[in-house]
Amino acid sequence: MPRHWLMKSEPDELSIDDLARAPKRTTPWFGVRNYQARNFMRDDMRVGDLAFFYHSSCPEPGIAGIVEVSRLAYPDATQFDPKSAYFDAKATRNAPRWFNVDVKLVRKTRLVTLPELRAARGLEEMVILRRGNRLSITPVTAAEWKIVEKMAT
DNA sequence: GCCAACGTTGGC
DNA sequence: GCCAACGTTGGC
Numbered sequence: 001m002p003r004h005w006l007m008k009s010e011p012d013e014l015s016i017d018d019l020a021r022a023p024k025r026t027t028p029w030f031g032v033r034n035y036q037a038r039n040f041m042r043d044d045m046r047v048g049d050l051a052f053f054y055h056s057s058c059p060e061p062g063i064a065g066i067v068e069v070s071r072l073a074y075p076d077a078t079q080f081d082p083k084s085a086y087f088d089a090k091a092t093r094n095a096p097r098w099f100n101v102d103v104k105l106v107r108k109t110r111l112v113t114l115p116e117l118r119a120a121r122g123l124e125e126m127v128i129l130r131r132g133n134r135l136s137i138t139p140v141t142a143a144e145w146k147i148v149e150k151m152a153t
Numbered sequence: 154g155c156c157a158a159c160g161t162t163g164g165c
Numbered sequence: 166g167c168c169a170a171c172g173t174t175g176g177c
Contacts, residue, residue: 008175034160057175114176132158134174 004140005040005051006128007067007103016053016064016108025105030076031086032100037137042073042099044139051103052140052148054128055111062113063152071102109152122147 007029009015019027032038046069053065075096078086091097117123127138140148 010175036160061176134159136174 003046003049004142004145005045005049006054006063006138006140007051008054008056008136010057011055011064012058015055016105019053019065019067019103019105020108022105026070026102028071028076028102029100030078032076032136033086033088033098034136037135038099040137040139041101045069045073045101047072050106050145053103053105056136060111060113062111062117063109063148064111065108066106066149066152067103068106069101070104073099073101076100112148112151116151117148120147120151 011018013031014027019025029041032041049069051067051069052063053067055061055064075093076086076098078084079088079091079096079098080093081087086098088097117126118129123129123144126140126144127133127135
């Protein structure tokens with residue numbers, strides 16, 4: 001099982017600084033509506049797993065910090081809320097469709113930009129860098145983790 | 154704003 | 166089960 005991850009967030013929605021200001025520096029990772037990403041959270045993530053916090057769809061996309069999984073996956077509350085943009089009419093309390101973990105900020109890092117990641121040796125196979133990749137949660141290998149963590153320091 | 158790439162939907 | 170159409174993601 002992977003123990004390292006990369007999780008994308010649009011800073012307009014939730015930035016690394018927003019997380020730093022959040023109570024207990026913790027947030028539910030709600031709003032994931034892709035089955036593969038959901039499965040990673042629901043089936044594979046364990047408390048203590050580490051993840052890079054990635055800013056996407058913004059002027060400077062890149063890795064902005066490190067978070068850890070602080071709570072196992074549980075049903076995403078927004079799927080039941082008709083007022084939420086993430087409402088899912090087909091989801092029920094008895095048969096929830098979407099799940100989220102909680103993540104807690106470990107530390108902010110300097111911004112490791114997308115061009116830097118692309119240029120780095122050893123990251124050629126990183127899922128986030130693959131052509132056409134859109135997955136919001138992706139596994140990171142131990143080797144990739146080491147390289148990027150060093151770049152972020 | 155553009156557009157490539159991808160996931161989902163729904164008709165058949 | 167196939168696949169065209171559609172919607173979304175996300176870098177540029």
